[in-house]
Amino acid sequence: MRPIEALLEIVRGEGVTRVFGNPGTTELPLIDALAEADDLEYVLGLQEGSVVAMADGYARATRRPAFVSLHVAAGVANGLIGMLNAMRSRTPLVIVAGQQDRRHLIQDPMLSGDLVGLAAAATKGAVEVQHARDLPIVLRRAFAAAVRPPAGPVLVSVPMDLLEERGQVIVPGRSPLAAPGPAAGGxxxxxxxxxxxxxxxxxxxxxxxxxxxxxxxxxxxxxxxxxxxxxxxxxxxxxxxxxxxxxxxxxxxxxxxxxxxxxxxxxxxxxxxxxxxxxxxxxxxxxxxxxxxxxxxxxxxxxxxxxxxxxxxxxxxxxxxxxxxxxxxxxxxxxxxxxxxxxEHGRERAAVEARARAAYDAVPLDPLAAAHAVAAGLPDGAVVVEEAITVGMRLRSVLRQDLPGSYVHTVGGGLGWGIGAAIGHRMGDPGRPVVAVLGDGCAMFGLQGLWSAARHQVPVAFVVMNNGEYRTLKDTLDEGGGPSAEHGRYVGLDLAPPELDWASAARLFGIGALRAGSAAELRDAVASVKDLEAPLLIEVPVGGHPSGRSSGRDAGP
Structure with missing residues (x-):
């Protein structure tokens, strides 16, 4: 069996049905082999950050390791933010990164680099395969390591010429996953x-x-x-x-x-x-x-x-x-x-509800009212994928989700994760509606992920909370009482002007869009996602920092 055939046999045996990737020259042997592998779907992302985020969401939904293909040193570097998120959130991923041809690595060819060194700090383990005969064993170990507590991403660097070697390799049988350990003593x-x-x-x-x-x-x-x-x-x-x-x-x-x-x-x-x-x-x-x-x-x-x-x-x-x-x-x-x-908790929850409803008529929407409208509109069984810093904290105070898996966040802190994670989660669990609640700043980090949602027609509602600023940083500066708070001048923290046109952004990627200008409109838009058959972007103008420099569509110079 050729090395590339061994790779595909192993991923199939590990339950992989989707390969999340962005290809380059070093991945051509894999891409060529996938042309004859109708049982393996290649999920294309336009940038590696989105690719790894999609795999992260997919692994969480399926509760199995997701398989990722990245391209050389630059691709690994782009994917590091997703690996860091997966590492901190304990998401099992197996990442195969194509390395340059070994026959001229000594010459420092274009695209080459220390893939293992790049990935080491953001993964459970990273290794470069040097012999075709070792590839099957290394891959088996990677899948086992990815799920072993604490779970996380594992990277395997594979030189492109190794996959094309003509020699035969032996694929070891798959061992069953280790059964859960015994209950603790004490x-x-x-x-x-x-x-x-x-x-x-x-x-x-x-x-x-x-x-x-x-x-x-x-x-x-x-x-x-x-x-x-x-x-x-x-x-x-x-x-x-x-x-x-x-x-x-x-x-x-x-x-x-x-x-x-x-x-x-x-x-x-x-x-x-x-x-x-x-x-x-x-x-x-x-x-x-x-x-x-x-x-x-x-x-x-x-x-x-x-x-x-x-x-x-x-x-x-x-x-x-x-x-x-x-x-x-x-x-x-x-x-x-x-x-x-x-x-006691009933009184506290009622007080939060009252504050949220009291702000329902604000234009643009108050962040707490926006969060409440999302929570009120969620269909039964819906999954919230949250990457909205300001509104996200309010959302936590009003969500009352009891069903495990119905709220997904990353403690890793690498922005741009939310769009890709929502896509991957819906792919992995297609029976549950997915609502991605995104800050406008967070969404800009992973905007190209919308292309993958459109290409694969993944019915996710992307709710973009648009306040035109990095409000959480302004609030933090206010707490410190420094010059920014004293003078109401915040350097580098405004996204408007120019105003971000989210409907145009959605159209660029072939996605429908609507604008929810009130809490009632937002609640109804979220409620309708149970019937989605294609991705949808919902823009929500949200009130900004009290400085008044940014507040959604009303932002001024």
Whole structure:
């Protein structure tokens, strides 16, 4: 079997049906072979950032590693932002990057470079294959490594001449994926500590959603009557948003996290990569002396940034189920705690609803009202792919999604991810409507992804919140009280003028567009996405920073 044939046999055996890529000369052997592979669809992206983002969304929807093909050093460099997002969000990807012909690599030919060195910091592992006979083994290892906790992207650099060698290679059989590990030890001690607490709290990390253990965590929280917070900037639904015990997301600042956790006398932290603060504040995120039970699949997470009383490493679902059994009937006050939490959280949610509805008539739309209109219009079973910094934070306060997988975000921070991720997610789970909520600045980073949506007729609604500025940066400067806030002059933070014409941008890529000028129009437009048969861009003019320099269509000089 020739090397290129071995590559295709392996990806088929790993369950791959789509190849996400942008080709160049080093990928021609693969492109040529795919001409005879009717069972493998090539999903073309116009830039590698979009390619990797599509694969990221697809892998999350299918819960399998996605397969990516990138072109030489420049393609790897363009794709690094997507690899970084996948690395931080624990998305399994196998990325094959074409290297220049080995026969003249010593001459530093055009397009060549250190692909492994480029990718090393943004992947779980990176390797360049030097012998055709090693290619099948390296690929098998890459697929296994991509899903092994902590999951993430793995890059394999393949010189183009290697794929065209005439020698025979042997494809090793595929081993079954490793079964989930056993439940962690120490469950009895953890149950004792948590049951004895008067004010327990649970922190739901993104590992819970990835492990399919949301229901198991709910059982533990209900037996304790414990308040539950999502980790800062959570990437998914790790606890039902409408549950009476759910108190929302922890803010991404250590001082604020510490202030919240100081209310409790014990904490269970599950599947959470530290707390990943955004803005620096002095001190640790955890109050001194707080007894913590930390559970994770990855032993490196235990006690990573703070001391824990008990560290449990093992399968999240199995461990949580065993913990729930141990806690059953041991906390008689759990029901009263849950009822008190329901009343408190009900008041808080009602207050947010009232503020949002009070702003429904603002023109351009208030960010909270825009977020509320999106949440109110979502069809049953819809998936929200969110990359909207200002509106996105408001959206988190009004979303009440209970179904796992119905909210998708990346904690990686590499902008331009949202458009591609939404496309890939709908491809991977075509039965669920997908609404991508995008900031105008974020959308500009990944705009070329719209072409792929049009080419493959992927019915995603791209909701672009247009405030004509980087408002979150202005707000941050305001908090600091520096010259920008004092004088109302923000350098490099305005996108208007000139005004971005989103309808024209959609038409450029062959996508329909509409403009929602009110909260009611936005709610109705989002509700209609259940019937989409082609991609649609919905522009939403949103009020800007109080400086007045930018506010959607009303932006002035």
């Amino acid at each position: 469950i009895a001690a953890a149950a004792d500590l948590l049951a004895a607490a008067g004010r327990p709290v649970v922190i739901a990390g993104d590992g819970v959603g990835r492990a399919g253990a949301v229901g198991d965590l709910v059982a533990v929280a209900e037996r304790l009557g414990a308040i539950v917070h999502h980790q800062p900037m959570n990437d998914g639904v790790d606890f039902p948003g409408g549950h009476p015990l759910h108190a929302g997301m922890l803010p991404p600042r250590n001082a604020l996290i510490r202030e919240i956790l100081a209310r409790y006398d014990a904490a269970l932290i599950v599947g959470c990569h530290a707390f990943m603060p955004h803005h620096y504040t002095a001190g640790a995120a955890v109050p001194d002396g707080l007894p913590i039970v930390q559970l994770d699949e990855d032993p490196a997470e235990i006690g990573r940034n703070f001391a824990v009383r008990l560290g449990l490493t093992g399968d999240l679902g199995g461990t949580l189920r065993a913990l729930a059994v141990r806690l059953n009937g041991r906390v008689p006050q759990a029901r009263a705690r849950t009822e008190a939490a329901a009343a």
